[in-house]
Amino acid sequence: MNQPLLLTATQKAGPAVTATVGGLVLLVLLALPLLSLLPADSPFQVSAYTLTLTGKILCYAIVALALDLVWGYAGLLSLGHGLFFALGGYAMGMYLMRQASGDELPAFMTFLSWTELPWYWTGTEHFWWAMCLVVLAPGLLALVFGFFAFRSRIKGVYFSIMTQALTFAGMLLFFRNETGFGGNNGFTNFRSILGFGITEPGTRAALFFATVMLLVASLFLGWRLARSKFGRVLTALRDAENRLMFCGYDPRGFKLFVWVLSAVLCGLAGALYVPQVGIINPGEMSPTNSIEAAVWVALGGRGTLIGPLLGAGVVNGMKSWFTVAFPEYWLFFLGALFIVVTLYLPKGVIGLLKKRGEQ
Amino acid sequence: MRITATAEFMLEPAFDPNKDAGSSRDAIGLGQAAGTGLNTRHGTILTLEDISVSFDGFKALNNLNLYIGVGELRCIIGPNGAGKTTMMDVITGKTRPSEGQAWFGETLDLQQMSEVQIAQSGIGRKFQKPTVFEALSVFENLELAQKTDKSVWASLRARLTGEQRDRIAEVLETIRLSTSARRPAGLLSHGQKQFLEIGMLLVQDPQLLLLDEPVAGMTDAETEFTAELFKSLAGKHSLMVVEHDMGFVGSIADHVTVLHQGSVLAQGSLAQVQADERVIEVYLGR
Numbered sequence: 001m002n003q004p005l006l007l008t009a010t011q012k013a014g015p016a017v018t019a020t021v022g023g024l025v026l027l028v029l030l031a032l033p034l035l036s037l038l039p040a041d042s043p044f045q046v047s048a049y050t051l052t053l054t055g056k057i058l059c060y061a062i063v064a065l066a067l068d069l070v071w072g073y074a075g076l077l078s079l080g081h082g083l084f085f086a087l088g089g090y091a092m093g094m095y096l097m098r099q100a101s102g103d104e105l106p107a108f109m110t111f112l113s114w115t116e117l118p119w120y121w122t123g124t125e126h127f128w129w130a131m132c133l134v135v136l137a138p139g140l141l142a143l144v145f146g147f148f149a150f151r152s153r154i155k156g157v158y159f160s161i162m163t164q165a166l167t168f169a170g171m172l173l174f175f176r177n178e179t180g181f182g183g184n185n186g187f188t189n190f191r192s193i194l195g196f197g198i199t200e201p202g203t204r205a206a207l208f209f210a211t212v213m214l215l216v217a218s219l220f221l222g223w224r225l226a227r228s229k230f231g232r233v234l235t236a237l238r239d240a241e242n243r244l245m246f247c248g249y250d251p252r253g254f255k256l257f258v259w260v261l262s263a264v265l266c267g268l269a270g271a272l273y274v275p276q277v278g279i280i281n282p283g284e285m286s287p288t289n290s291i292e293a294a295v296w297v298a299l300g301g302r303g304t305l306i307g308p309l310l311g312a313g314v315v316n317g318m319k320s321w322f323t324v325a326f327p328e329y330w331l332f333f334l335g336a337l338f339i340v341v342t343l344y345l346p347k348g349v350i351g352l353l354k355k356r357g358e359q
Numbered sequence: 360m361r362i363t364a365t366a367e368f369m370l371e372p373a374f375d376p377n378k379d380a381g382s383s384r385d386a387i388g389l390g391q392a393a394g395t396g397l398n399t400r401h402g403t404i405l406t407l408e409d410i411s412v413s414f415d416g417f418k419a420l421n422n423l424n425l426y427i428g429v430g431e432l433r434c435i436i437g438p439n440g441a442g443k444t445t446m447m448d449v450i451t452g453k454t455r456p457s458e459g460q461a462w463f464g465e466t467l468d469l470q471q472m473s474e475v476q477i478a479q480s481g482i483g484r485k486f487q488k489p490t491v492f493e494a495l496s497v498f499e500n501l502e503l504a505q506k507t508d509k510s511v512w513a514s515l516r517a518r519l520t521g522e523q524r525d526r527i528a529e530v531l532e533t534i535r536l537s538t539s540a541r542r543p544a545g546l547l548s549h550g551q552k553q554f555l556e557i558g559m560l561l562v563q564d565p566q567l568l569l570l571d572e573p574v575a576g577m578t579d580a581e582t583e584f585t586a587e588l589f590k591s592l593a594g595k596h597s598l599m600v601v602e603h604d605m606g607f608v609g610s611i612a613d614h615v616t617v618l619h620q621g622s623v624l625a626q627g628s629l630a631q632v633q634a635d636e637r638v639i640e641v642y643l644g645r
């Protein structure tokens with residue numbers, strides 16, 4: 001008799017707690033860029049290092065959310081989301097390189113003694129076109145890949161392996177100098193964005209603010225999707241695709257939509273990551289990066305929207321501490337973490353918190 | 360081109376529209392019982408002709424011929440491995456036959472259609488192993504199955520109308536799951552899942568229902584109730600029921616088809632086929 005009462009009580013308390021905590025976190029995130037603008041001798045001043053690190057983690061959180069949409073809801077485990085992130089980053093990087101080199105060719109091209117820009121660099125001196133590329137490059141790639149993969153009904157492990165192969169192929173391609181994206185050095189030494197110095201406190205604060213806004217927007221979008229009938233169709237697709245087809249739904253369209261949306265979100269996150277971190281290279285496409293993203297989602301709790309954000313925050317927080325304290329053990333720790341989560345926390349940290357709340 | 364059904368395969372009431380006019384459920388407006396868009400001029404909703412399916416040389420279906428009349432309730436029986444599930448796979452497009460023809464109504468060639476198109480054109484199916492969307496609530500299961508625009512765009516903006524809610528509530532009442540409407544479907548008992556899947560077919564409102572062992576795992580009372588439900592559906596819908604439970608078959612079907620080694624062994628009333636020498640041999644010789 002007690003059970004239902006208690007259940008409804010926690011169900012009511014759940015959202016209230018989440019809203020309070022979420023609201024506080026948002027307040028802090030909005031305050032950070034303002035505090036970073038304080039004079040250096042102020043006790044409340046937030047250092048450029050902290051701001052950049054937090055901004056970087058927020059970009060990763062957006063990737064985690066995007067991955068959760070396809071993995072947690074639609075059951076498509078992508079091990080190649082780093083590729084979409086990097087493509088968005090490279091698109092933004094092209095613009096930043098053009099800003100830095102002015103009328104000349106970007107430095108790495110002169111170094112290769114190229115005399116003109118490759119055709120695909122056309123228009124990248126315009127911010128608006130770079131922004132279009134940020135969306136189009138990952139979006140179109142995801143569309144084409146998804147179209148063929150879903151049409152051939154590739155799922156499960158095969159799908160994961162294919163996405164992993166895709167990002168690996170991307171990395172090898174971008175490593176080549178001839179590809180025209182700076183080879184293994186990638187892009188760096190940025191100077192300005194939209195005419196503002198890239199290292200100026202004001203620019204940093206604005207970029208950070210934009211990242212927070214993108215995160216909030218993605219979260220809202222994910223929340224709307226998860227609550228819509230579309231979200232329920234995705235869940236159904238994950239659990240019983242055949243049943244869904246015999247109910248008259250074509251799974252391909254649903255998969256493709258959420259897949260492309262997820263890729264575009266990653267691209268946007270990558271585009272905000274690059275000017276804050278100041279570098280983009282093919283390492284971002286390495287398979288381990290994409291696998292790490294899956295760990296964030298698994299640790300936080302897939303199929304929940306807050307979980308992956310939490311996961312990205314916790315893992316990356318630990319990573320920045322680890323890489324200072326014991327750099328050589330980080331990968332072992334990451335592997336151990338993944339095993340522990342898979343064995344003992346199938347629903348992630350969020351699942352654990354929910355259980356606590358119910359007891 | 361398609362061969363016209365011959366009397367041998369056709370079952371009387373469905374075959375001759377005027378014979379039992381007004382007296383039996385089979386007489387309910389042949390060709391009108393089917394919804395808009397489906398041409399059932401000759402009173403046949405499903406035509407399978409010379410269907411063969413082989414899995415690595417093993418013939419699961421062997422020159423199968425079967426006709427289902429509009430509004431008919433047909434039972435299919437047969438020993439394990441006779442090909443009953445495979446036949447449903449062929450009808451719903453899950454398995455493609457190596458030979459033969461499959462028509463829905465007079466004009467829809469099932470072999471040219473995808474699984475989704477077949478489902479949308481009005482064929483609903485209940486699987487042998489009950490399959491529901493376990494993570495969704497009972498209500499949401501019915502919401503997804505309900506007959507409506509099922510495109511991506513429509514799903515993004517879908518809102519349930521009052522009418523749709525009423526219909527779902529009505530079906531929940533019918534399948535006796537009203538009190539479990541908010542529970543996740545994964546927590547239901549085996550029998551309740553069977554009912555939920557039947558409910559999902561009801562809200563989908565198909566013209567032809569394929570039910571693979573619908574009463575497996577149900578109590579006697581539930582089986583009896585299901586029999587009543589199916590009888591009330593016949594007429595408005597056409598049903599093809601695969602079942603091993605002879606008591607259940609006897610209580611619902613006028614016409615029974617016996618499948619054996621991928622082809623039709625016998626057809627007729629349950630008493631007729633049970634008296635058939637070959638049928639006895641197949642069932643006893645198992």
Ligand SMILES: Nc1ncnc2c1ncn2[C@@H]1O[C@H](COP(=O)(O)OP(=O)(O)OP(=O)(O)O)[C@@H](O)[C@H]1O
Nearest residue numbers: 414415419437438439440441442443444445446487
């Ligand atoms: N995908 C497949 N690959 C190989 N053989 C198959 C496949 N599907 C079915 N079969 C074989 O085809 C035959 C018919 O199977 P089917 O499932 O249609 O039988 P059934 O009449 O539904 O039996 P039951 O009463 O046990 O459900 C069986 O011998 C089975 O082993």
Ligand SMILES: [Mg+2]
Nearest residue numbers: 443444445487
């Ligand atoms: Mg079977």
